[in-house]
Amino acid sequence: xxxxxxAGNFLSPRRSAYMTPHSSMSIFARQMNMEAQSxxxxxxxxxxxxxxxxxxxxxxxxxxxKTIKVCNPATGEVITNVPCMGGKETNDAIASAYDAxxxxxxxxxxxxxxxxxxxxxxxxxxxxxxxxxxxxxxGKPLKEAIGEVSYGASFIEYYAxxxxxxxxxxxxxxxxxxxxxxxxxxxxxxxxxTPWNFPLAMITRKVAPALxxxxxxxxxxxxxxxxxxxxxxxxxxxxxxxPGVVNVVxxxxxxxxxxLLASQQVRKITFTGSTAVGKKLMAGAAATVKKVSLExxxxxxxxxxxxxxxxxxxxxxLATKFRNSGQTCVCANRVLVQEGIYEKFAxxxxxxxxxxxxxxxxxxxxxxxxLINDAAVQKVESLVQDAISKGAKVLVGGKRHGLGxxxxxxxxxADVKGEMLISREEVFGPVAPLLKFKTEEExxxxxNDTNAGLAAYIFTTNVQRSWRVTEALEYxxxxxxxxxxxxxxxxxxxxxxxxxxREGSKYGLDEFLEIKYVCLGNMN
Numbered sequence: 001x002x003x004x005x006x007a008g009n010f011l012s013p014r015r016s017a018y019m020t021p022h023s024s025m026s027i028f029a030r031q032m033n034m035e036a037q038s039x040x041x042x043x044x045x046x047x048x049x050x051x052x053x054x055x056x057x058x059x060x061x062x063x064x065x066k067t068i069k070v071c072n073p074a075t076g077e078v079i080t081n082v083p084c085m086g087g088k089e090t091n092d093a094i095a096s097a098y099d100a101x102x103x104x105x106x107x108x109x110x111x112x113x114x115x116x117x118x119x120x121x122x123x124x125x126x127x128x129x130x131x132x133x134x135x136x137x138x139g140k141p142l143k144e145a146i147g148e149v150s151y152g153a154s155f156i157e158y159y160a161x162x163x164x165x166x167x168x169x170x171x172x173x174x175x176x177x178x179x180x181x182x183x184x185x186x187x188x189x190x191x192x193x194t195p196w197n198f199p200l201a202m203i204t205r206k207v208a209p210a211l212x213x214x215x216x217x218x219x220x221x222x223x224x225x226x227x228x229x230x231x232x233x234x235x236x237x238x239x240x241x242x243p244g245v246v247n248v249v250x251x252x253x254x255x256x257x258x259x260l261l262a263s264q265q266v267r268k269i270t271f272t273g274s275t276a277v278g279k280k281l282m283a284g285a286a287a288t289v290k291k292v293s294l295e296x297x298x299x300x301x302x303x304x305x306x307x308x309x310x311x312x313x314x315x316x317x318l319a320t321k322f323r324n325s326g327q328t329c330v331c332a333n334r335v336l337v338q339e340g341i342y343e344k345f346a347x348x349x350x351x352x353x354x355x356x357x358x359x360x361x362x363x364x365x366x367x368x369x370x371l372i373n374d375a376a377v378q379k380v381e382s383l384v385q386d387a388i389s390k391g392a393k394v395l396v397g398g399k400r401h402g403l404g405x406x407x408x409x410x411x412x413x414a415d416v417k418g419e420m421l422i423s424r425e426e427v428f429g430p431v432a433p434l435l436k437f438k439t440e441e442e443x444x445x446x447x448n449d450t451n452a453g454l455a456a457y458i459f460t461t462n463v464q465r466s467w468r469v470t471e472a473l474e475y476x477x478x479x480x481x482x483x484x485x486x487x488x489x490x491x492x493x494x495x496x497x498x499x500x501x502r503e504g505s506k507y508g509l510d511e512f513l514e515i516k517y518v519c520l521g522n523m524n
Contacts, residue, residue: 033077039362042132048129050227050230050233051080053085053247054237055247056244057096057242057244060089066084066251067084068081070223071224072137073137074407082230082250084251085249085256086251089249090255090260091259094263097216097244097265099244101188104216104245105185105216107214113160113161113164116160116208116241118239118240119156120153120160122239123153124149130145130232133228135361137225140369142361148198151201151486151488152201158504159209159211167184176524177523183516184514186213186214186514188268189268190215190218190267191220191261193220193270193281194221194229196221196372198324199222199225199229202272203229205508206270206272206503212509215268215512216245216246216247218248219246219248224373226248257280263288264288268290268291270294272294273295274297275296275451275497275498278296282500292501293501294500296497298329298330299334299424299452300452301336302316302457302458302483304337304459305338305458306340309461315483316484318352322353327376327429333423333426334416334446335433337434337436346434353410358401358409369407371406373406377408383421383427384411386422391415392413393413393414393415394412396412397409397431411431413431415436420433452497453474453495454476454493455485455494456475457479457483458470458480476494491508
């Protein structure tokens with residue numbers, strides 16, 4: 001059987017180059033391996049690790065037998081192999097979804113709601129196993145992973161309820177013998193392409209509203225973290241969601257993406273990932289004029305004003321910057337601090353970051369796991385080095401962790417300027433660059449000086465300022481004195497090149513619906 005390595009494969013002779021020479025670190029590394037192996041064995045024996053794609057309700061290998069290794073980023077060990085699928089498998093998945101759409105879309109909203117509710121209940125009943133699986137393949141701390149399971153499940157619960165509230169409209173007629181009304185109908189087959197940083201929530205945030213509206217889906221999870229997606233899909237089958245409604249293919253991203261774009265049967269593409277890939281999908285969708293929603297990259301400013309409550313600002317900044325080791329699209333990418341509080345805040349943040357425990361996500365008290373692969377570490381290193389070469393100073397961290405592999409020290413940098421690459425590009429790592437500003441106007445100008453517009457954060461005790469700055473910021477999401485802003489009941493999405501459309505909330509349903517105007521004549 002031919003094998004394809006997962007992106008950023010760690011199983012290379014160079015591994016020892018990143019290992020610490022200290023025996024204590026070697027012992028810790030062995031403990032990490034044993035812990036991960038024990039968890040993997042338990043999940044495997046309980047049937048939670050699926051190693052096939054899902055097409056039309058059947059678990060399926062790649063047609064040519066090729067596979068991809070799914071690796072644990074904390075240890076580099078192979079968890080399992082999954083199919084390296086391509087265009088043929090994707091076309092079959094599309095055909096299955098298209099066939100299933102006929103019956104699924106005809107079900108009453110109440111019946112679809114019941115299926116979604118059962119799916120939610122099953123996910124919550126297995127949140128510990130799903131959390132363990134997520135930590136195993138993605139690396140985030142177990143507590144954080146279990147939190148993501150609850151967060152991801154909340155979208156299914158919410159849209160199970162909203163499925164029954166897709167309302168049409170009656171329009172007053174312009175002529176006495178006319179009756180005018182509006183129907184909302186499911187768009188059809190949806191291609192959902194999701195990233196590795198939130199292996200469950202990025203799927204449920206798309207799939208739950210799609211299914212609630214009556215659409216069927218073909219999910220393409222990241223090749224780095226497909227196991228959580230497969231486990232969730234398995235639970236959807238157990239919940240009674242009919243075969244073909246939920247399909248999962250993974251492998252050759254280009255071939256799968258091309259098949260989704262080319263198909264006339266796929267009427268909607270929903271994507272979370274990089275801006276560069278989002279632009280390609282948007283261009284590709286034009287050939288068949290598909291509906292597109294895109295949640296793309298960010299460059300979130302976190303603005304700390306002199307009048308901020310230091311404790312609140314510190315807590316919020318830590319939450320928004322270092323969650324998931326900085327690997328989220330809404331992470332604070334630039335921390336803008338007013339000059340009057342700059343030194344005090346920099347010292348407090350450095351002290352808090354220095355005490356963060358780094359390690360395998362299964363470790364007790366660990367709050368920072370590994371980065372997803374070596375390419376991610378290299379990107380962080382290059383941005384940090386560029387900033388240092390241009391005058392920035394490292395206050396804490398600034399290098400690979402002694403644990404080796406893809407662990408990177410939580411980092412705080414001072415004297416960062418707007419022209420440095422670390423201020424212009426999405427870091428996607430545990431690095432907090434501090435930029436000093438003088439006035440409110442300067443802070444707004446610095447914050448908006450980017451093509452991105454996903455999330456922004458401000459910390460101030462001045463109510464008038466909070467409104468002024470919120471309205472001036474060119475971002476789809478603004479957190480005021482709060483670093484954790486995501487919730488299923490609020491619309492999530494960006495402005496400018498951070499994407500199109502919204503996910504979550506009642507507005508998330510609109511992305512999967514077509515509006516049909518009906519005119520009835522001769523009604524007198």
